[in-house]
Amino acid sequence: MKIIGKLRATSAGGPDGLDPLVLKIAVDVLADPLTSIINRSLLCGVFPEKWKCARITPIYKNKGGKKDPNSYRPISCLSIPAKVLETCAKIQIVQFFEAHSLFSLSQHGFRNRRSTTSALIQMSSLWQEAINEKKISGVLSFDLSSAFDAIDSTILCKKLRLY
Numbered sequence: 001m002k003i004i005g006k007l008r009a010t011s012a013g014g015p016d017g018l019d020p021l022v023l024k025i026a027v028d029v030l031a032d033p034l035t036s037i038i039n040r041s042l043l044c045g046v047f048p049e050k051w052k053c054a055r056i057t058p059i060y061k062n063k064g065g066k067k068d069p070n071s072y073r074p075i076s077c078l079s080i081p082a083k084v085l086e087t088c089a090k091i092q093i094v095q096f097f098e099a100h101s102l103f104s105l106s107q108h109g110f111r112n113r114r115s116t117t118s119a120l121i122q123m124s125s126l127w128q129e130a131i132n133e134k135k136i137s138g139v140l141s142f143d144l145s146s147a148f149d150a151i152d153s154t155i156l157c158k159k160l161r162l163y
Contacts, residue, residue, distance in 0.1 A: 001031045003087050007080065014079035015055045023080050038085050042092070051082035093160070102163060 004027045011020045023030060041048055054076040064071030078086070094111070097103050103111065108119035123139075130137035 001027055003084050004031065004034075007083075011080070011083070012055075012077045014077050014082065015053045016050075016079045018080050020080050034081060034084065037081070038088050041085060042089060047085070048082075051079055051085065054078050054082075096163070100163075 004023055007020045007024060009021045009024065013019050037048065057075045057077065058069075058072040059075050060066060061071055061073055098112075106119075106122070108114040108116065108122075127137045127139075
């Protein structure tokens, strides 16, 4: 109910045409059956087949030729129940990783009370320490915006199973 309550009413619906506003209005009736489906999915590790369908929209990356397919990134609009399931899984994974201190101290992205600002504060503090200790300090910056695309999902899933 809490996750459905936080859904934006303007969220894009998936191929099933279910509007998030309808789910928000009918949350009292739909929460129990949806919770049952989500719990069963999480327990058995199987994402409901019908929820795997998505409406794909190509979004121009603002670089490269507009006729070049590589200049676009796909945006998948899943059904609203699928988005709720994804959110439940994310919450459980993050809580587990936080509770067992599995995140690196230097990881700031996608974590509560951490951001690009906290990352910059940590880095500038380390640089200042190096300067105070008369050490040489340098910075090398990378654009990691496409880094997730390079991750082998089978390896990622194997690592998650180990955790």
